[in-house]
Amino acid sequence: MPADKGTVRIAFLGDINGAPGRMALDQQLPVLVERYAPDRIVANAENARAGSGLTPELHDQFRRMGIDALTLGDHAFRETKIIPLLDDPSKAVCRPANLSARTPGKRMVRIPADARCPRDVFVFTVLGRVHMGSPQANDPFECADQLLAAMPERHPIVLVEAHMEVTSEKAALAHHLDGRVAAVLGTHTHVPTADERILRGGTAFQTDVGMTGPHDSVIGRRTEAVLKHFTTGVHVPFDMGSGGEAVQGALVEVDLASGRARSIERIHLRAVVPQR
């Protein structure tokens, strides 16, 4: 279905998780494009390299596949080779915005206007501060306020990723930004929530859009390894899970003039897994 005139359709995909997630993406991205006709595709890639971090090679691969911008979360610096790309203004990948001013990398990506979307689209991620590990994040509310205050245009089209553990922090951020951004979309738990909606001020919100990865697992990691840790307390490496691969995310349709959302829809595309 082609985009309604006057809107931009933005697909946002949950954390791409290791080789199973990349396989699902490779297989299902054409299906997604056919079914949802997105004008812009944004994906979180913090788990792309074997479950944590993003390499420059994987960045290039995702961009070649048609992903317009990549975001990261608390695993942003697990692969430090990504830092030169984070520092490069021409590369559409950013680290979480609410880290120290000394932290390398861009805090935001601007996807420039083109024939598919006549306005720039801005994307940034903020980390939560409740039940999150390292790196220690600054106030995500204040950080979002500061980035929005510095926007070069009056009604910018902005997608905010809430990379947070707890539902309350994500919902609070969405209400804080309601009417000022197109969407607040949650990530990090790797489990999608069934609460996608448009808030009163016109901001689309979903507590978590889920994961692009193997769902026959414990949030992406091999079930037996995680179970061993939980049942014995012995730390074992959490290698990647496999099975039940799917692409998950959300499709937000945004009014070009106002920068507010018209609709939000969950995306769940199950991969057809080859015989092992």
Ligand SMILES: [Fe+2]
């Ligand atoms: Fe993740």
Ligand SMILES: [Fe+2]
């Ligand atoms: Fe995360």
